[in-house]
Amino acid sequence: xxxxxxxxxxxxxxxxxxxxxxxxxxxxxxxxxxxxxxxxxxxxxxxxxxxxxxxxxxxxxxxxxxxxxxxxxxxxxxxxxxxxxxxxxxxxxxxxxxxxxxxxxxxxxxxxxxxxxxxxxxxxxxxxxxxxxxxxxxxxxxxxxxxxxxxxxxxxxxxxxxxxxxxxxxxxxxxxxxxxxxxxxxxxxxxxxxxxxxxxxxxxxxxxxxxxxxxxxxxxxxxxxxxxxxxxxxxxxxxxxxxxxxxxxxxxxxxxxxxxxxxxxxxxxxxxxxxxxxxxxxxxxxxxxxxxxxxxxxxxxxxxxxxxxxxxxxxxxxxxxxxxxxxxxxxxxxxxx
Amino acid sequence: xxxxxxxxxxxxxxxxxxxxxxxxxxxxxxxxxxxxxxxxxxxxxxxxxxxxxxxxxxxxxxxxxxxxxxxxxxxxxxxxxxxxxxxxxxxxxxxxxxxxxxxxxxxxxxxxxxxxxxxxxxxxxxxxxxxxxxxxxxxxxxxxxxxxxxxxxxxxxxxxxxxxxxxxxxxxxxxxxxxxxxxxxxxxxxxxxxxxxxxxxxxxxxxxxxxxxxxxxxxxxxxxxxxxxxxxxxxxxxxxxxxxxxxxxxxxxxxxxxxxxxxxxxxxxxxxxxxxxxxxxxxxxxxxxxxxxxxxxxxxxxxxxxxxxxxxxxxxxxxxxxxxxxxxxxxxxxxxxxxxxxxxxxxxxxxxxxxxxxxxxxxxxxxxxxxxxxxxxxxxxxxxxxxxxxxxxxxxxxxxxxxxxxxxxxxxxxxxxxxxxxxxxxxxxxxxxxxxxxxxxxxxxxxxxxxxxxxxxxxxxxxxx
Ligand SMILES: Cc1ncc(C[n+]2csc(CCOP(=O)(O)OP(=O)(O)O)c2C)c(N)n1
Ligand SMILES: [Mg+2]
Numbered sequence: 001x002x003x004x005x006x007x008x009x010x011x012x013x014x015x016x017x018x019x020x021x022x023x024x025x026x027x028x029x030x031x032x033x034x035x036x037x038x039x040x041x042x043x044x045x046x047x048x049x050x051x052x053x054x055x056x057x058x059x060x061x062x063x064x065x066x067x068x069x070x071x072x073x074x075x076x077x078x079x080x081x082x083x084x085x086x087x088x089x090x091x092x093x094x095x096x097x098x099x100x101x102x103x104x105x106x107x108x109x110x111x112x113x114x115x116x117x118x119x120x121x122x123x124x125x126x127x128x129x130x131x132x133x134x135x136x137x138x139x140x141x142x143x144x145x146x147x148x149x150x151x152x153x154x155x156x157x158x159x160x161x162x163x164x165x166x167x168x169x170x171x172x173x174x175x176x177x178x179x180x181x182x183x184x185x186x187x188x189x190x191x192x193x194x195x196x197x198x199x200x201x202x203x204x205x206x207x208x209x210x211x212x213x214x215x216x217x218x219x220x221x222x223x224x225x226x227x228x229x230x231x232x233x234x235x236x237x238x239x240x241x242x243x244x245x246x247x248x249x250x251x252x253x254x255x256x257x258x259x260x261x262x263x264x265x266x267x268x269x270x271x272x273x274x275x276x277x278x279x280x281x282x283x284x285x286x287x288x289x290x291x292x293x294x295x296x297x298x299x300x301x302x303x304x305x306x307x308x309x310x311x312x313x314x315x316x317x318x319x320x321x322x323x324x325x326x327x328x329x330x331x332x333x334x335x336x337x
Numbered sequence: 338x339x340x341x342x343x344x345x346x347x348x349x350x351x352x353x354x355x356x357x358x359x360x361x362x363x364x365x366x367x368x369x370x371x372x373x374x375x376x377x378x379x380x381x382x383x384x385x386x387x388x389x390x391x392x393x394x395x396x397x398x399x400x401x402x403x404x405x406x407x408x409x410x411x412x413x414x415x416x417x418x419x420x421x422x423x424x425x426x427x428x429x430x431x432x433x434x435x436x437x438x439x440x441x442x443x444x445x446x447x448x449x450x451x452x453x454x455x456x457x458x459x460x461x462x463x464x465x466x467x468x469x470x471x472x473x474x475x476x477x478x479x480x481x482x483x484x485x486x487x488x489x490x491x492x493x494x495x496x497x498x499x500x501x502x503x504x505x506x507x508x509x510x511x512x513x514x515x516x517x518x519x520x521x522x523x524x525x526x527x528x529x530x531x532x533x534x535x536x537x538x539x540x541x542x543x544x545x546x547x548x549x550x551x552x553x554x555x556x557x558x559x560x561x562x563x564x565x566x567x568x569x570x571x572x573x574x575x576x577x578x579x580x581x582x583x584x585x586x587x588x589x590x591x592x593x594x595x596x597x598x599x600x601x602x603x604x605x606x607x608x609x610x611x612x613x614x615x616x617x618x619x620x621x622x623x624x625x626x627x628x629x630x631x632x633x634x635x636x637x638x639x640x641x642x643x644x645x646x647x648x649x650x651x652x653x654x655x656x657x658x659x660x661x662x663x664x665x666x667x668x669x670x671x672x673x674x675x676x677x678x679x680x681x682x683x684x685x686x687x688x689x690x691x692x693x694x695x696x697x698x699x700x701x702x703x704x705x706x707x708x709x710x711x712x713x714x715x716x717x718x719x720x721x722x723x724x725x726x727x728x729x730x731x732x733x734x735x736x737x738x739x740x741x742x743x744x745x746x747x748x749x750x751x752x753x754x755x756x757x758x759x760x761x762x763x764x765x766x767x768x769x770x771x772x773x774x775x776x777x778x779x780x781x782x783x784x785x786x787x788x789x790x791x792x793x794x795x796x797x798x799x800x801x802x
Binding site for chain 2: 052053054104105110112113114115116117118130131132133134163164166167194195196197201202203226265268325326328330331332336
């Protein structure tokens with residue numbers, strides 16, 4: 001059983017930087033690049049009117065889902081809010097089906113009936129894609145309840161934002177999760193803003209990793225721009241939960257480069273703030289630099305990889321553009337079972 | 338002074354019980370809190386504690402007695418030194434719990450005099466509509482600006498009015514309805530909240546109890562579902578529960594109803610939900626003039642008002658009278674067009690479909706009377722009934738789901754109040770009975786349309802087209 005103090009000490013020891021193997025670096029690079037390119041394409045397609053409504057891009061936050069996924073195993077459940085495209089791609093869902101849901105087509109993951117905010121996969125145990133801020137926290141706690149009830153050794157990976165962290169049901173869930181020692185890892189994606197409200201303007205205390213303290217839930221603040229740190233912390237948290245010690249909170253310090261959704265001009269933060277994040281902390285550039293430095297890949301090889309990823313994304317975009325809309329008959333189907 | 342101990346009611350439904358056991362005997366001294374007896378109800382055996390102190394002077398109902406009625410005297414306590422001989426007890430079952438005796442209720446029929454009858458609900462009377470004085474300048478204004486102006490005017494007039502909600506201040510409103518308010522009124526009165534609807538709605542109601550006049554903005558009414566308990570259980574009911582002492586002069590406002598391509602959780606109409614609740618006033622305007630005049634009335638009104646706006650109407654312009662204090666009375670429907678053939682009743686975005694249909698129908702020779710309800714509770718049935726007496730036909734139009742809709746209510750009320758005047762069944766045009774789909778083609782099908790309004794009018798006027 002991992003001790004809380006050990007875990008915390010490990011995270012804060014700088015010299016003890018968790019390292020990735022070559023394969024792990026390459027995997028992380030490719031996955032993050034796929035999410036980045038996919039989201040860039042989605043933004044472009046939104047501009048062309050192919051995607052409607054809200055569209056919340058994950059650009060900048062790629063290391064969070066990638067690192068957590070590397071620490072999880074098949075069968076673990078995951079759930080998040082509306083900023084969900086990356087979460088789906090990382091569990092292996094087909095980019096074509098994700099993109100076609102964004103365009104509201106028949107071949108979309110929800111047959112076009114859900115949209116950008118609402119996608120699901122029983123096979124990958126991905127439970128959405130939820131539009132109501134904070135709702136996924138109770139739902140994710142319920143996924144953990146089911147795991148414990150059925151005596152399965154799966155864990156619920158429950159993602160939510162810094163803004164969502166102020167919803168009441170988060171704390172109702174924390175209490176139950178610890179009271180019943182449910183196998184849930186709460187992953188707070190703190191990208192500093194909830195729409196136009198910075199964390200400082202919305203929260204009386206801003207260290208979200210401590211939000212479980214009064215319930216007895218251990219928590220850590222993690223550099224969410226460094227995929228190695230994310231994976232390392234996620235391993236500890238997931239092990240803690242899987243071994244029956246109850247919930248764990250990971251506050252991922254991250255950043256979204258784009259506006260809240262496509263219609264947000266994001267005037268509430270300075271260009272410098274965004275620029276310095278991009279140039280100094282970018283999760284993908286960090287891996288790229290290490291790959292090159294260790295001579296685990298050449299510039300040429302990385303370019304080829306980018307080409308492959310772009311091909312996957314183009315194919316998804318083509319599919320999502322040409323796939324037909326759902327049949328009119330779908331209007332009245334699947335309301336109840 | 339002797340004290341009677343009565344058979345207690347140990348549950349809300351208990352009418353009688355068995356006196357299982359006495360734990361004291363005559364002559365014992367008891368003090369408050371001592372367990373003196375055990376009583377069996379149909380559910381459990383319960384202990385009875387003494388409430389007073391004294392000496393058990395007399396045990397009136399013996400241990401083992403069955404079916405002892407609640408409030409029967411079971412024992413008497415006397416003071417130290419008093420004599421038990423002086424005790425006189427009425428051992429009959431108490432009058433209070435006695436059923437009125439009837440030899441044969443079957444034959445004598447229901448006894449109407451003995452049942453207090455339900456008093457008649459007050460008859461609703463709508464106020465006269467506001468008049469625009471001759472020569473008033475009309476200014477083309479968007480619904481968004483009209484709402485902002487209403488808040489600003491009321492905030493200037495009354496320091497107790499303040500606005501709170503997500504992104505209302507620094508961001509100037511998620512849909513820019515509160516634009517400029519922070520700059521004019523400052524951060525004390527224009528308050529950005531965390532994303533915590535249940536909390537800030539409750540906080541708003543508490544502040545209203547204490548005399549402030551909050552305007553609580555929900556970014557959309559989809560998120561007010563997080564807070565609906567405070568709206569209904571706290572805001573709507575407290576005046577009644579407090580016997581008229583406590584009021585909740587609060588306005589809950591924000592966009593309601595389907596928006597564009599945002600899917601099932603962000604696209605729905607809550608009109609009928611709130612209109613169901615006694616204690617609330619529910620407003621749902623269409624035009625900018627009504628939006629402004631009604632919001633000003635809502636802010637001044639001492640009751641909790643749910644003010645349902647529509648995101649897709651925010652940018653639409655209408656003429657608004659340029660008057661120092663333009664208000665529109667709550668609870669008054671507006672006859673937008675007078676006509677003799679059919680009555681179309683709608684509100685909010687439904688008016689867009691209804692208006693478009695009306696234009697086409699009038700062109701094709703049908704004389705439509707078009708009514709904008711504007712307020713959904715209280716519902717201005719007198720105006721609707723008056724119209725239907727003239728036309729004999731009615732079609733309702735709304736974006737909400739059909740079951741239990743505003744249209745359903747109007748249809749039922751017309752049966753009550755204008756049955757003899759109806760020449761055709763009332764027809765409802767509503768949103769389809771499905772969660773809102775995302776796909777563009779399905780979304781279009783899910784929404785009502787002018788075409789469906791025209792079809793309904795054709796049906797109730799028995800027109801072949
Ligand atoms: C209950 C509820 N309230 C408000 C909203 C509108 N809304 C959507 S996202 C959002 C901000 C959430 O910020 P955060 O939790 O930090 O997540 P991020 O968008 O930064 O990923 C708000 C207020 C909503 N969807 N649900
Ligand atoms: Mg955030």
